[in-house]
Amino acid sequence: MKSIKNFLGVAVVFGLLVSCSQISQTRENDETNQVSQTNELAKPLPKQIAFADWEVGAFIHFGLNPFTGQEHGDGKESPSKFNPTELDAEQWVLTAKSLGAKYICLTARHEGGFCLWPSKTTSYTIANSPYKGGKGDIVQEFVDACRKHGLKIGLYHTSSHDTNTGLSWYDGPIGWGPSRDSLMGIAFQDAEFKKRYREVQMAQVRELLTNYGPIDFMWSDHWGAPDTEHVWHPITDLVADLQPNMVFMGPETWVPGNESGHVVYPMWNAVHTLDGTNYTRPAPNKGDVDTENDYGLLEGEVRTGHPLGAYWRVRECPTSSTFHSGGWFWHPGRTRAKELPEHIDLYYRTVGLGANVIINLPPDTRGLIPDDIVAAAKAFGDEIKNRFGNPIAGSDAIPAGNTFELSWEEPTEVNTIVLMEHIANGQKAVRYTLEAFLDREWVELKHANKFPSARPPYNSVPGYETIGHKKIDRVEPVVTNKIRFRSLESVHDLPVELRKMQVFNCEPYMK
Structure with a gap:
């Protein structure tokens, strides 16, 4: 890599940064160029419908990082530092189950490049660590625990961000974000290196997806990042x-x-893409924005999707410091569980608006999820079951149409309505209303959805618009025995297809 080192210099790095910024800014796409000329709506694959039904997932961020204090990993720290003495993959899985998670995802190889399995592609693995005398395979332990306890298996791997493979030639400090990306841009100017890097990534993915049986989900971090299409x-x-x-x-x-x-x-699950194929990220509509994240997130594009989008993409909300403080990985003195009201708010503003949420549960240097996070996970799972386990009334046999009435015998107080759209035939609801039968007439329910933590472009008071996989509407309480859904507007005036409707009376969770 001596030829690569010759490229180094402030002017070159700065030039690459400017170039990357300009490319990012010019990759906007006018969605009208891709709008279908037919009434055909994008539809999810059966596996995407199943994934949306999982709703809550758990993320296990583990690797060298808890032992080095790094979040992203510079690929320089020695594998000899990795030595969890009490690691228990079953504890991870059982904590996730108590959370109510249906799937769990392990960072098999994070951005620093350290592999939690004895990969044949690199020496930067647990085979060169003290863990089990170099004979361990944490991916196998994790997969076995998932299958034993019935959780769907997820693995994290990022092919575009492997600092050990990509920047082992560089002797200086490696920061995150523009610093790292500019160095990788320099490295990829060497065609032979670019080819070798890609071969390593493909070989690692092949190992993960052939050596451990069926895998249900892969979190491919930074998929489609600018200028990484070659990977x-x-x-x-x-x-x-x-x-x-x-x-x-x-x-x-x-x-x-x-x-x-x-x-x-x-929010629409259907999206247009930057190049009109399924190989690139969602394209912006007019009014969509990109946000900056103080954590350095590469996926800062806020996309509303499009009712006539060509491709279906389930939204999944990550939580680096939402369920707990301190970042993705465990850090002593920083990683602490947050309070239950914040956790319930998280559920309402993700699952309650039609998205999945994947909640981080980071193990410490013992290889165990800390006790306070274990307790918080169980409290969250118990509270969600308590709130939504026993509806006052519900139906999952709803004919397609613009109105549906749900009734029950005795009038009772209602303050929450859950709707699910039959997304197998596409997402159709644009605007709707909810009404209660009071004093022999239908009265519109005032929605009471409030998310104080939401800042623009995120909606702090979402009303009656899209439904998608699920919409949880909190409403001002009424005493009734009839609730009516009424569609006010739909895509192409198609009849809305509801999959389920339920009513509840839930305790407030915020003061």
């Missing part, structure tokens, strides 16, 4: 070939533009 295009094809039934983040799911558990609303 992501072949990886996307490889994944589809190796595990066609697996949900792959990027072409099948997407993040909402933040790591704090907020989803844009109104």
